[in-house]
Amino acid sequence: MALPKQRHTRHRRDRARRELEMTTTKTGICPKCEAAVLPHRACPKCGEYRGREVVKKALPKLKKD
Ligand SMILES: [Zn+2]
Structure with missing residues (x-):
């Protein structure tokens, strides 16, 4: 496994994390119930x-009559 040669600065680390936070989660649509689903x-x-x-x-609970 590849190992990083040098540690990144706080700025680089935090910039990368900010970038990840800003990306939107890709979702699809369920063909059956049309709810948002993860790929x-x-x-x-x-x-x-x-x-x-x-x-x-x-199953949803049935009411007792
Ligand atoms: Zn569904």
Whole structure:
């Protein structure tokens, strides 16, 4: 593994961190429920990934009548 030869200055380190903070997170849209989803992740709302349900989502509780 490559090792850094010299330590960067505080300015360079902090500038790099600022740059990371400013980048926006790329999101896609779930084709099923149209919620914002991170790339290569199952949908947090419906649990679908590439057209099939990979995470079981709990069903809403039914009211007792
Ligand atoms: Zn979804």
